[in-house]
Amino acid sequence: MIRTFGFGKDSEVYFNFNLNSLRDHNFQWYWIDFDNPSEPEIEILRKSFDFHPLSIEDCIYSLNKPKVDYYEGYSFLILNALKSDTLDPTEISLFIAQNYIISFHAESLGEIDEAWERVTGDRSKWDIGPIFAAYQIFDKIVDQFFPAVNIIEDKLDGFDSKLDNKSIHKLLDKVFQIRGDLLKIRRIVSSMGDLLYRILNSARLPDFKDHKIYFSDINDHLLKLSDMIESSREITSDLRDSYLSINSNRMNTNMMVLTVITTIFIPLSFVAGIYGMNFEYMPELKWKYGYFIVLGIMTLIGISMFLWFKRKGWFDT
Numbered sequence: 461m462i463r464t465f466g467f468g469k470d471s472e473v474y475f476n477f478n479l480n481s482l483r484d485h486n487f488q489w490y491w492i493d494f495d496n497p498s499e500p501e502i503e504i505l506r507k508s509f510d511f512h513p514l515s516i517e518d519c520i521y522s523l524n525k526p527k528v529d530y531y532e533g534y535s536f537l538i539l540n541a542l543k544s545d546t547l548d549p550t551e552i553s554l555f556i557a558q559n560y561i562i563s564f565h566a567e568s569l570g571e572i573d574e575a576w577e578r579v580t581g582d583r584s585k586w587d588i589g590p591i592f593a594a595y596q597i598f599d600k601i602v603d604q605f606f607p608a609v610n611i612i613e614d615k616l617d618g619f620d621s622k623l624d625n626k627s628i629h630k631l632l633d634k635v636f637q638i639r640g641d642l643l644k645i646r647r648i649v650s651s652m653g654d655l656l657y658r659i660l661n662s663a664r665l666p667d668f669k670d671h672k673i674y675f676s677d678i679n680d681h682l683l684k685l686s687d688m689i690e691s692s693r694e695i696t697s698d699l700r701d702s703y704l705s706i707n708s709n710r711m712n713t714n715m716m717v718l719t720v721i722t723t724i725f726i727p728l729s730f731v732a733g734i735y736g737m738n739f740e741y742m743p744e745l746k747w748k749y750g751y752f753i754v755l756g757i758m759t760l761i762g763i764s765m766f767l768w769f770k771r772k773g774w775f776d777t
Contacts, residue, residue, distance in 0.1 A: 467488050467586045470486065489560055491563070492562045505519075520564075525540065526654070537553070540648045550567055550569065551565065552564070556590055642696070660676070731758055
């Protein structure tokens with residue numbers, strides 16, 4: 461789908477105009493959005509605009525990290541939005557010049573839809589030009605990072621209450637899964653922060669520098685996200701160490717109990733082994749009550765050792 465918006469020099473507004481008659485309109489600036497375009501629509505991008513083949517190739521074929529390239533007459537930007545279900549990046553390409561902005565994304569994105577509604581609905585900012593649309597796209601993309609990070613924080617808040625209900629191994633698996641999710645988000649946030657830093661400090665993008673206050677606000681949001689992510693990573697590290705320590709302590713306790721039980725049965729096994737030998741002339745072999753006396757002695761030894769170990773606290777868990 462291709463949607464278009466244009467603001468004329470006569471202050472007229474144009475929607476869904478024909479790209480073939482683009483040069484017939486007297487625009488102050490315009491925005492063309494290629495939303496999940498078909499092959500014929502991609503051909504329009506190739507043929508209707510005098511873009512460098514390398515920027516077209518980066519736009520269509522490859523998944524790149526956020527970056528900015530400078531070409532004659534325009535700048536080419538790649539942004540990364542966040543897929544809420546998988547936390548993987550999805551690419552948004554922007555072609556920006558003084559009088560136009562062209563966005564391209566292979567998937568329909570709610571961030572772009574929100575930015576489109578904001579731009580087309582706020583007439584007071586139309587005089588700013590394409591930078592207003594670029595700011596809204598950046599802002600909506602970054603805003604969508606917060607719900608993902610907040611969901612992870614909510615998961616971490618509920619971990620302490622789950623300790624008695626689930627095994628340590630399952631909890632550790634969830635902790636490592638959360639750490640993996642945080643790593644995905646951190647990569648995108650970090651690369652977007654680097655891109656924004658390059659844009660704000662580039663001498664080849666004067667329009668961005670003229671409206672630095674808007675993009676500095678987005679940069680503040682990215683810094684806050686970085687702090688939230690690092691804080692969550694520290695919590696997962698503490699949880700991991702705590703669970704490993706608890707698991708190790710439980711294992712040591714279990715091994716101690718098994719060792720004590722084994723120790724109790726060692727003398728009993730010794731006595732049973734002696735009387736299990738098939739010799740004819742053994743002491744007390746012909747006693748009438750010898751079998752019961754030996755069983756009593758073995759029981760007394762077992763109970764005595766159990767009580768002694770219990771007193772020492774070796775059965776405490």
